[in-house]
Amino acid sequence: MSMIFFACVVRVRDGLPLSASTDFYHTQDFLEWRRRLKSLALRLAQYPGRGSAEGRDFSIHFSSFGDVACMAICSCQCPATMAFCFLETLWWEFTASYDTTCIGLASRPYAFLEFDNIIQKVKWHFNYVSSSQMESSLEKIQEELKLQPPVVLTLEDTDVANGVMNGHTPMHLEPAPNFRMEPVTALGILSLILNIMCAALNLIRGVHLAEHSLQDPGNWFCWLDQTS
Template sequence: MPMILFASVVRVRDGLPLSASTDFYHTQEFLGCRRRLKILALRLAQYPGRGSAESPDFNIHFSSSGNVACMAICSHQCPAAMAFCFLDSLWWEFTASYDTTCIGLASRPYAFLEFDKIIQRMKWHFNHANSSQMKSSLEKIQEELEFHPPAILSLEDTDIANGVMNGHIPVYSEPMPNFRMEPVTALGILSLVLNIMCAALNLIRGVHLAEHSLQVTQEELGNILAFLIPFVACLVQCHLYLFYSPARTLKVVLMLVFICLGNVYLHGLRNLWQILFHVGVALLSSHQILTRQLQEKRSDCGV
């Protein structure tokens, strides 16, 4: 019997299955374990990044980061390091194939069923590869597990079962694993400096306008907001460039729209060159955010 029997990719916030391997066993014990996996998937947002659920017949392992989690049903003979190495590799393959916007907008189960081909290939690799081929990779994962051990859940425990039925699950406070972004480039630093300068200009003009308005009319209130909203949008752009965020593309588009609309509204208080400068900086920052990706891989798991 292979060590990795079943794998699935789910959305963390609601447990929606996005893709899964289509070949699995039809024994009652295995089907019961799959039902437990579905229950666990609904509560992933309340668990740390890695965890294992033990049952009498099989083990369930899960690894989640951001809005995507990978889960697997493994035999008891499968080492935890191999299971999490497989799940980490699966996570990177899936997030490289589909962006956060597509994942967030998915509305039906198994919306990315075609990813099953990659799951099958990776399952075969881990089930048939020699231990010597993955020795260094497994050693790295083993070190991570020793430093940050996964949460151990018992799906057969009566208290846990009652918690599932009543909608109450113990919440673990262990932080989610951090994303590592590609190094900051010189052009990226320039975009940050220009963005901070634009944010400062918007804040100064907005506060100055508010302080010198003895009686704020509707038009003056609109001008104040047209300064302050782009100020906030510039700060959000800086955050999006420096740190990974789910649905990043959607947020970038929204911030760009806010900045452009705010500057168009301020036509008259700003000349054409000032407006073009602010919009140009916003476009440069948006481009830098979208081109700065996650690092290729956290560890080489032999795939």
């Protein structure tokens, strides 16, 4: 029976999704938990290490180390030990495949979507291989969870909150400086009028020169001879 439904790898500092499993359910409840996971991914920097949020039918588990976190949506029947063992295995596979420079320079979502092949293999292994075959790995994780229990989040912690919507954080806009326009003085008006008059005179002079050149082309050629 499948207990791990969806998994993804995200960058901790900004919640950028790096890769994810491409086969997932389309029920309304599941899509709601996808939205919760997306909202939580944007705030993973607040919850270092491991954490869980449980609902009636689904639960979200995450495990982060450095700037990479692995997250999963599981059935509520999935033991936390198995979920965290799955996430740790996924983390090691991802960090072995991509170096920190590539991860840090990623600028678009799902830049490493090809890693989905590994996610599918690991997910299948944990969904269908008996626990007895993973006993040593599960015992190791169980001891770690006893020494350092995961953070327990409420459903409110995974809600689209604090202005976070559709994967975007709110922009904090600073008020623009308030510039007051000073009234124009009499001297300024006079200067403006003089500038306009000078521009008009130059325009008229240019028109007259053009007309004179057209009426007496001989002068134009004489001038060319003098300058050559």
